[in-house]
Amino acid sequence: MHRRGDTGAAVAEVWARLAHLGYVNSTQSDVFDDELDRAVRTFQQERGLKVDGVVGPNTFRRLDEARWQLGDRVLRFVPGHLVRGDDVVDLQNRLNTLGFDAGRADGAFGTQTDAAVREFQRSVGDTADGTCGPDTFRAFERLVRTVSGGNAANLRDRVTISALQTGIADKVVVIDPWFDERDPVASEITRSIAMRVEGRLAALGTQVFLTRSATNALPDDISRADFANRTTADLLISIHCDRAASARPNGISTYYFGEPNDGAHSYSGRALAEQIQVELCARTRLHNNRSHARTWDLLRMSRMPAVRVDIGYLSNPQDAAWLHEPDHQDLLAAGLAAAISRFCKPV
Numbered sequence: 339m340h341r342r343g344d345t346g347a348a349v350a351e352v353w354a355r356l357a358h359l360g361y362v363n364s365t366q367s368d369v370f371d372d373e374l375d376r377a378v379r380t381f382q383q384e385r386g387l388k389v390d391g392v393v394g395p396n397t398f399r400r401l402d403e404a405r406w407q408l409g410d411r412v413l414r415f416v417p418g419h420l421v422r423g424d425d426v427v428d429l430q431n432r433l434n435t436l437g438f439d440a441g442r443a444d445g446a447f448g449t450q451t452d453a454a455v456r457e458f459q460r461s462v463g464d465t466a467d468g469t470c471g472p473d474t475f476r477a478f479e480r481l482v483r484t485v486s487g488g489n490a491a492n493l494r495d496r497v498t499i500s501a502l503q504t505g506i507a508d509k510v511v512v513i514d515p516w517f518d519e520r521d522p523v524a525s526e527i528t529r530s531i532a533m534r535v536e537g538r539l540a541a542l543g544t545q546v547f548l549t550r551s552a553t554n555a556l557p558d559d560i561s562r563a564d565f566a567n568r569t570t571a572d573l574l575i576s577i578h579c580d581r582a583a584s585a586r587p588n589g590i591s592t593y594y595f596g597e598p599n600d601g602a603h604s605y606s607g608r609a610l611a612e613q614i615q616v617e618l619c620a621r622t623r624l625h626n627n628r629s630h631a632r633t634w635d636l637l638r639m640s641r642m643p644a645v646r647v648d649i650g651y652l653s654n655p656q657d658a659a660w661l662h663e664p665d666h667q668d669l670l671a672a673g674l675a676a677a678i679s680r681f682c683k684p685v
Contacts, residue, residue, distance in 0.1 A: 386633035413470035415452035507543035514576035517555040524579035534671030563639035574644040588654040589625025596631025606643040617677040
């Protein structure tokens with residue numbers, strides 16, 4: 339990770355990438371100064387990332403993805419090593435606009451995008467090999483100029499809720515209790531709550547998968563999203579505890595996939611996040627920090643409605659005291675289970 343005050347070749351690479359994107363004017367520095375700090379924070383804000391001025395793995399990966407525009411390179415599905423970038427986002431948006439189901443515009447060229455590309459190629463008389471090269475790009479340019487308005491992906495996302503509203507029984511739910519070996523207290527609290535949610539949902543006939551055991555956890559958000567995708571889960575709930583430098587921040591917040599400035603977002607994820615926020619705040623004394631759109635990898639890469647729930651701040655004395663109480667953990671688990679049940683309730 340790199341932050342203000344650092345120097346070296348890696349910092350120079352960050353300068354170069356931000357200069358390429360127009361966030362800074364110079365590419366010559368290898369010092370992480372105030373100008374670079376402001377540029378990093380602006381980039382993070384515009385991309386829906388955590389705004390901390392730190393260039394860690396997530397921010398650096400998004401910097402790499404941002405440098406690609408549609409047509410810069412040939413795109414294709416590569417199993418085990420998905421091509422990612424803003425050019426893939428553009429491709430997915432174009433396919434969805436034209437009515438070819440590429441799924442959520444998450445910037446990863448996966449199986450659903452591959453199928454949509456092949457369907458598009460067949461429709462225009464090209465070889466349906468799933469490879470997006472110059473011929474496919476030209477076909478897009480011809481068609482996109484004649485099509486405007488609407489996005490089939492948004493409509494399909496709204497239909498997703500209707501498909502899920504058949505009752506909680508037989509649904510598959512992945513619960514992701516946050517884990518950090520450097521913070522065993524938070525890790526144990528989230529796992530305790532996750533197990534309580536599992537028990538409540540299992541009693542209602544729901545199949546529940548946890549992303550970790552007491553000792554083993556998947557290494558990162560992409561791995562956890564992939565786990566949920568492979569289990570063909572109907573819902574994904576990630577449970578987190580927060581910490582802050584100040585003791586003042588407190589309360590509960592929920593997050594769903596969405597781009598800043600009212601960009602593309604998960605309609606079903608937002609509905610689930612808001613339902614969870616209502617249930618948890620009604621049952622506990624924690625402050626309501628509301629629901630927010632973010633582009634974090636766990637939310638971006640999952641194929642089902644996904645929500646991250648931040649259940650309080652361990653850096654706040656009152657939140658911490660409540661989070662350690664078994665009765666309070668029961669309230670949180672009951673609220674999560676109730677929200678999931680109501681989200682899936684037939685209308």
